[in-house]
Amino acid sequence: MDIVFQFGPVFKRMDLIIDGVTMTIQVALLSTFLGFLIGIICARIRIEGSKKAKFVVACYVEFIRNTPFLVQLFMFAFGLPQFVALLGFNIRPSPYYLAIIALSINLGAYSTEIIRAGLEAIPKSQIEAAQGLALTPFQIFSRISLPPAIAKVYPALSSQFILHMLGTSVISTISVQELTLSAGRIQSETFRAFESYFIVTAIYFALAIAFRIIFKLAARFALPWLHKTTNRS
Amino acid sequence: MSIIKINNLSKSFGNLEVLYNISFELEAGESLVLLGRSGSGKSTLLRCLNGLERVNTGDITVAGHKMDYESSKLRLLRNDVGIVFQQYNLFPHLTVAANIALAPRLVRKVSKSDALTLAKEVLGQVGLLEKIDAYPSQLSGGQQQRVAIARSLAMKPKVMLFDEVTSALDPELTGEVLDVMEKLAKSGMAMVVVTHEMAFAKKVSDRVIFLHNGRITETGNPDEIFSSPKTPEFKTFLGAVG
Numbered sequence: 001m002d003i004v005f006q007f008g009p010v011f012k013r014m015d016l017i018i019d020g021v022t023m024t025i026q027v028a029l030l031s032t033f034l035g036f037l038i039g040i041i042c043a044r045i046r047i048e049g050s051k052k053a054k055f056v057v058a059c060y061v062e063f064i065r066n067t068p069f070l071v072q073l074f075m076f077a078f079g080l081p082q083f084v085a086l087l088g089f090n091i092r093p094s095p096y097y098l099a100i101i102a103l104s105i106n107l108g109a110y111s112t113e114i115i116r117a118g119l120e121a122i123p124k125s126q127i128e129a130a131q132g133l134a135l136t137p138f139q140i141f142s143r144i145s146l147p148p149a150i151a152k153v154y155p156a157l158s159s160q161f162i163l164h165m166l167g168t169s170v171i172s173t174i175s176v177q178e179l180t181l182s183a184g185r186i187q188s189e190t191f192r193a194f195e196s197y198f199i200v201t202a203i204y205f206a207l208a209i210a211f212r213i214i215f216k217l218a219a220r221f222a223l224p225w226l227h228k229t230t231n232r233s
Numbered sequence: 234m235s236i237i238k239i240n241n242l243s244k245s246f247g248n249l250e251v252l253y254n255i256s257f258e259l260e261a262g263e264s265l266v267l268l269g270r271s272g273s274g275k276s277t278l279l280r281c282l283n284g285l286e287r288v289n290t291g292d293i294t295v296a297g298h299k300m301d302y303e304s305s306k307l308r309l310l311r312n313d314v315g316i317v318f319q320q321y322n323l324f325p326h327l328t329v330a331a332n333i334a335l336a337p338r339l340v341r342k343v344s345k346s347d348a349l350t351l352a353k354e355v356l357g358q359v360g361l362l363e364k365i366d367a368y369p370s371q372l373s374g375g376q377q378q379r380v381a382i383a384r385s386l387a388m389k390p391k392v393m394l395f396d397e398v399t400s401a402l403d404p405e406l407t408g409e410v411l412d413v414m415e416k417l418a419k420s421g422m423a424m425v426v427v428t429h430e431m432a433f434a435k436k437v438s439d440r441v442i443f444l445h446n447g448r449i450t451e452t453g454n455p456d457e458i459f460s461s462p463k464t465p466e467f468k469t470f471l472g473a474v475g
Contacts, residue, residue: 128285129322129381133336133388134311137304143335147326225326225368 009190010199013182020182021203027096027178028165031103035164036157038104039111044141046116057112064109069102070170076102077174099171107164114156118149151223158215162208169204179203236261236392236423237282242291244277244447251277252447255291259425259440261391264418266434266455267427269444270470275427278444279396282425283314296391312340315385316394319401321377323369323384329356330365333384341388348387355383359413375406379413386417393417393424400429431474435459443467 042057049057064072077098084091093101122145130140150157172181179200187196220227237259244252251274259265267275280286282295284307293300298310323332333355334348343351356362359379369377378398385393395414399407411430415437418424428434434441435455443451443458445466451458462468 123320123322125318125320125322126324129316129318129324131285132283132311132314132316133384134308134340135336136308136339139339143339144324148324151326223326225328225370228368228371 005195006192007195007199010186010192010195013186013189016182016186017179017199017203019177020179020200021207023176023178024165024168024207027100027103027168027171027176031100031107031168032161032164034100034104035107036111036161038108039115040146042108042112043115043119046112047119048137048141061109061112064106065113069106069167070173072106073099073102073170073174076105095171095174095176099168099174099176103164103168103171106167107160110160110164111157114153114160115149117156118151118153119145121152122149147223151226154215154219154223158212161215162211165211166204166208234261235259236263236296237425238292238294239282240292242278242281242288242293244274244281244286244288244291250447252281252288255447255449257442257449257452259392259423261423262421263439264422264424264426264437265440265442266438267425267442267444268429268434268470270473273444274447275444276396279316279394279425279427282392282394283311283316285316308340312388313391314394315388315390315392316396317378317381317385317398319397321369321374321381321401323377323381325369327368328365329361329367329369329372329380332369332380333387336384337387351387352383355386356380358386358416359383360409373406374402375409378402378410382410382413382417391423393422395424395426395428397427397429429474431459431471443470445470 042061045053045057077095080098080101081092084093126144126148127140130144135143168178169180172178172184175181183196183200187193190196235258237257239258240256242252242255243250255278257265267278269275277286281288281293284300284302287302288300295310296313298306298313300310301307323329324335327335330349330352333352334343334345337343337348337351338345352365353362356365359382361376361379361383364372364376364380369380372380382393382398398414399410402410407430411433414424414426414433418437426433426438438455441453441455441458442449443464443466445464451462451464451467458467459471462471
């Protein structure tokens with residue numbers, strides 16, 4: 001039997017692929033932004049919060065990091081609507097929003113740990129200098145501690161974000177129309193399983209590389225002091 | 234009018250008593266040098282003056298503010314009290330201009346253009362105007378320390394505290410920092426200086442306090458205290474530092 005690849009039928013459904021890519025990028029960016037924000041807030045609590053708040057954040061981080069994302073996703077997708085109904089609200093959040101919530105909460109836990117490591121590496125003397133200048137605790141955190149902390153863990157953080165973008169493929173299981181689900185639909189229409197998934201794999205690969213380049217370029221603008229060559233005179 | 238007034242200050246870390254029954258006053262425009270070997274409590278005493286260390290007992294009044302560890306009152310005091318550290322502690326992610334403008338902008342709510350003018354003014358005072366756009370990593374230790382002094386000056390402090398500001402510098406770089414401090418003292422800035430630079434203490438200070446084991450062991454104006462030390466501890470100390 002001859003093995004023949006036929007990409008033609010798959011390319012005919014380019015519309016599905018484009019929709020899928022758009023959705024994947026959209027979900028990835030939105031949940032990365034929210035997850036990063038959660039990470040910053042929780043990392044600050046872990047460093048300088050009250051004992052109770054530290055404990056709550058520690059529980060959240062450990063719970064998320066020690067359970068499968070798929071199960072977390074199902075919990076939000078099937079559990080949250082039930083919970084909302086139980087509280088007497090008549091809303092049914094769409095899978096899209098449920099997926100974004102689950103993804104952000106998941107990434108939030110991982111970024112909390114990464115950002116915390118960065119914050120712990122800030123010398124105490126930097127904070128004392130800022131206190132000596134009469135800055136408020138929030139100003140010290142946002143202006144003095146956070147930027148160099150993010151810079152220190154930037155490689156780890158951007159890797160995590162790329163991993164997270166690839167991980168969005170899991171939300172196809174709750175029928176969010178993203179790239180992986182597009183591949184599934186195309187292969188069930190065309191019976192060209194290998195070709196469908198091959199193309200989608202190539203697109204994920206290209207996306208990951210593109211994200212990596214974007215993060216590198218972003219660092220040049222957002223973290224300019226790292227790119228100044230030392231030039232003492 | 235005294236700008237610093239300390240009465241019966243005591244401080245311990247756990248069971249370890251580091252400062253015991255310290256009292257002194259400093260007049261506006263005076264500069265005071267704190268001497269003592271490492272572990273004598275001089276840096277701790279300095280840090281008590283702007284609330285970076287909390288005392289166990291005693292009254293502290295600096296620049297008209299009575300020491301109160303409630304955070305907003307502490308900030309009011311720090312508004313008027315500048316501090317410069319051994320390790321410069323410039324913010325590595327900000328340019329020289331931004332390092333200097335940060336506190337005036339955030340704390341004093343000075344406009345962006347006024348803050349820049351201010352930055353240029355204080356950089357001129359320390360002779361580093363041409364480094365205004367550099368990052369700290371592009372400066373030598375001596376230059377970083379002068380920027381740190383400029384950063385404090387931009388807050389228009391009434392008192393300046395210097396915590397061993399030349400101890401991390403190569404000998405050939407200490408001179409440029411000491412010159413800036415000397416000019417500052419001559420301009421009438423009240424300052425408290427923890428240092429090992431005897432020449433600076435002799436030449437610039439109005440008063441010297443020698444601490445030994447957390448106690449004021451000897452105090453006086455530099456002319457008499459250096460020429461005729463009274464206590465054996467101070468004699469030994471002077472012998473050791475030359």
